[in-house]
Amino acid sequence: MKLGAQLSTTRGLKTAIMEASERGLSVLQVFSRSPVGGQSKELPKTGTVSAWLEQAHIRPFFVHAPYFVNPAATDPTMQERARAVLAEEMVRVKRLHGDFLVLHPGHCQGIGDEAKAAGLEILAGTLRYMLTRPGIILMENTAGQGRELGSTFDELHELFRHLGRIRRVGILLDTAHAMAAGFPLHTTEDVTRFLGAVERGVGLNRVRGVHLNDNAYPVGSHRDRHAHLLTGHLGLPALKALLREVRDRSWPLILETPGSTVEAREHDLWQIEQLL
Numbered sequence: 001m002k003l004g005a006q007l008s009t010t011r012g013l014k015t016a017i018m019e020a021s022e023r024g025l026s027v028l029q030v031f032s033r034s035p036v037g038g039q040s041k042e043l044p045k046t047g048t049v050s051a052w053l054e055q056a057h058i059r060p061f062f063v064h065a066p067y068f069v070n071p072a073a074t075d076p077t078m079q080e081r082a083r084a085v086l087a088e089e090m091v092r093v094k095r096l097h098g099d100f101l102v103l104h105p106g107h108c109q110g111i112g113d114e115a116k117a118a119g120l121e122i123l124a125g126t127l128r129y130m131l132t133r134p135g136i137i138l139m140e141n142t143a144g145q146g147r148e149l150g151s152t153f154d155e156l157h158e159l160f161r162h163l164g165r166i167r168r169v170g171i172l173l174d175t176a177h178a179m180a181a182g183f184p185l186h187t188t189e190d191v192t193r194f195l196g197a198v199e200r201g202v203g204l205n206r207v208r209g210v211h212l213n214d215n216a217y218p219v220g221s222h223r224d225r226h227a228h229l230l231t232g233h234l235g236l237p238a239l240k241a242l243l244r245e246v247r248d249r250s251w252p253l254i255l256e257t258p259g260s261t262v263e264a265r266e267h268d269l270w271q272i273e274q275l276l
């Protein structure tokens with residue numbers, strides 16, 4: 001199984017890559033810059049990162065986009081800023097030799113179905129603009145907090161409908177967000193129902209990976225606080241079923257449970273290894 005985690009790069013990207021590799025992880029996710037804003041970090045020299053990744057046997061390498069811009073903003077100034085920042089992120093991912101840029105769909109600016117529909121259309125425009133650069137974008141399903149888009153696979157279906165025949169956009173499933181959005185993940189049948197909704201909405205063939213997290217808040221709460229595996233609302237039978245599906249489909253698995261180091265996820269990794 002391709003197993004990995006989101007790690008902090010505060011001690012440098014090379015340290016994060018080596019840390020993952022030393023624990024036997026084969027997948028890594030990082031933020032290429034501060035997720036909440038500020039100047040973007042200097043990038044290592046071209047070529048060096050691919051050598052580190054190769055040496056550490058890490059692939060795929062996921063880069064998470066920052067949260068401080070809203071790709072679905074109707075406000076023209078906010079929209080322009082989001083497009084500029086995210087197109088630059090595409091270039092940064094390429095220079096970091098990343099495989100995917102992971103993106104949250106953003107928030108609609110208004111209430112009701114019309115505002116949602118408008119937000120999804122703008123989001124599609126942002127993605128089209130980003131795709132003027134090379135690279136692959138992965139949209140994450142969300143908890144649906146406030147006016148957050150992308151918590152249902154109908155909304156994500158709508159997004160792909162706007163995008164048409166574009167192939168460089170995929171899906172990254174997050175189990176904590178799915179639970180917050182109203183998908184129980186307690187039993188084996190829950191996992192079947194959840195994947196059924198993914199298949200009907202966007203197609204399982206678009207999925208490029210899974211963020212495996214528990215959620216501290218109840219199912220359907222639309223509140224998202226990642227928790228260590230089996231300490232929140234994720235059930236053991238569902239975790240077993242998810243691991244089987246992930247393995248059978250060769251989806252890379254990324255832990256985004258609390259903490260920013262491998263050590264902080266040691267119990268989660270142990271848990272997964274026990275169940276495999």
Ligand SMILES: [Zn+2]
Pocket residue numbers: 140174211256
């Ligand atoms: Zn996630």
